[in-house]
Amino acid sequence: MASSIENLSSVVSQDVPDAKGMKFGIVRAEWNTKITTALTEGCKQFLIECGADEKDIEVADVPGSFELPMGAKIMLGKESFDAIICLGCIIKGETKHDEYIGHAVATAIAQLNIVASKPVIFGVLTPNSMEQAEDRSGGKHGNKGVEAAATAVKMAHLKKNMQQKKKTIGF
Ligand code: DLZ
Numbered sequence: 127m128a129s130s131i132e133n134l135s136s137v138v139s140q141d142v143p144d145a146k147g148m149k150f151g152i153v154r155a156e157w158n159t160k161i162t163t164a165l166t167e168g169c170k171q172f173l174i175e176c177g178a179d180e181k182d183i184e185v186a187d188v189p190g191s192f193e194l195p196m197g198a199k200i201m202l203g204k205e206s207f208d209a210i211i212c213l214g215c216i217i218k219g220e221t222k223h224d225e226y227i228g229h230a231v232a233t234a235i236a237q238l239n240i241v242a243s244k245p246v247i248f249g250v251l252t253p254n255s256m257e258q259a260e261d262r263s264g265g266k267h268g269n270k271g272v273e274a275a276a277t278a279v280k281m282a283h284l285k286k287n288m289q290q291k292k293k294t295i296g297f
Contacts, residue, residue, distance in 0.1 A: 136268070137276045139175040143283040146177035148208040150184075150278060153197035155214035155250075157190040161259045165213040165249060168269030176279050191216050191250055192227050195234035202242045208282035209245040211274050215263070218254045228252050245281035249274030 150173055154162050170183055184205075188197040191214030198210045212235055218224045231250060238246045251270055253259040261267040 137172075137273055139172065139276075142176050142276045142279050144177045145173055145279045145282070146179075147182075148178055148279070148282055149182045149206065150178060150275075150282075151198070151201040151205075151207040151210040152183065152185045153194050153201060153210060153212045154185055154187050155189070155191045155194055156187055158215040158217060158256075158259065161215040161251065161256075161263045162213050164263040165215070165251070165269065165271030165274070168264060168271035169211055169213060169249065169275040170271075172272045172275035173279070176275070178279075190214070190227070191231050194231055194250070195238055198235065198238055198246050199242075202238070202244060202246075207244070208286070209247060209278035211247040211249055211278050213271055213274065214250040215259050216250060216252050217256060217259060218252075224252065245278055245285065247274045247278045247281070 152166055152169060154166050156162070166185060173183055174180055186197055186201060188194060194212040194214050198212055201207060201210050214231070216224045216228050228250070232248060235246050235248050249270060251259055251262055253262065262270050
């Protein structure tokens with residue numbers, strides 16, 4: 127069942143700060159690989175459009191969306207990334223697995239942001255069907271990986287700017 131709303135995503139790199147010199151980690155869930163690969167491609171391409179160097183974008187795979195927070199935590203400890211982007215796709219099934227996984231992942235990612243004091247972006251699709259997932263991963267509703275990339279750059283900038291101000295005026 128596809129949504130009747132047309133374009134849900136209209137972000138362009140001109141509206142996003144320069145990502146030159148920034149480092150990004152992408153954690154990709156292997157469940158629904160076709161979708162998460164398309165999200166990852168959209169995400170990487172947009173980061174590069176914003177000025178990031180391809181060598182400064184590292185992708186790590188985890189088995190499913192439930193493992194995204196742990197994958198993000200491992201990446202946070204490994205190198206000084208400016209932001210981590212979690213990409214997954216939890217499709218509604220006959221049971222409530224999607225609700226349990228979705229809530230757990232959203233809560234854990236929100237907590238990681240605060241605990242790590244680094245942007246950790248929630249780029250997880252929660253569609254009712256594969257068709258809805260395709261529509262949002264490079265289909266008629268855009269690519270949510272692109273939106274996740276734009277959010278990562280904006281939040282990384284916010285943090286950098288605040289740190290700079292702190293150094294300059296010492297607040
Ligand atoms: C088990 C499971 C199911 C049923 N569905 C999905 C899904 O739609 N999307 C997703 O990313 N992962 C799914 N998983 C796997 C869990 O995220 C997790 O990998 C396992 O429960 C092992 O912890």
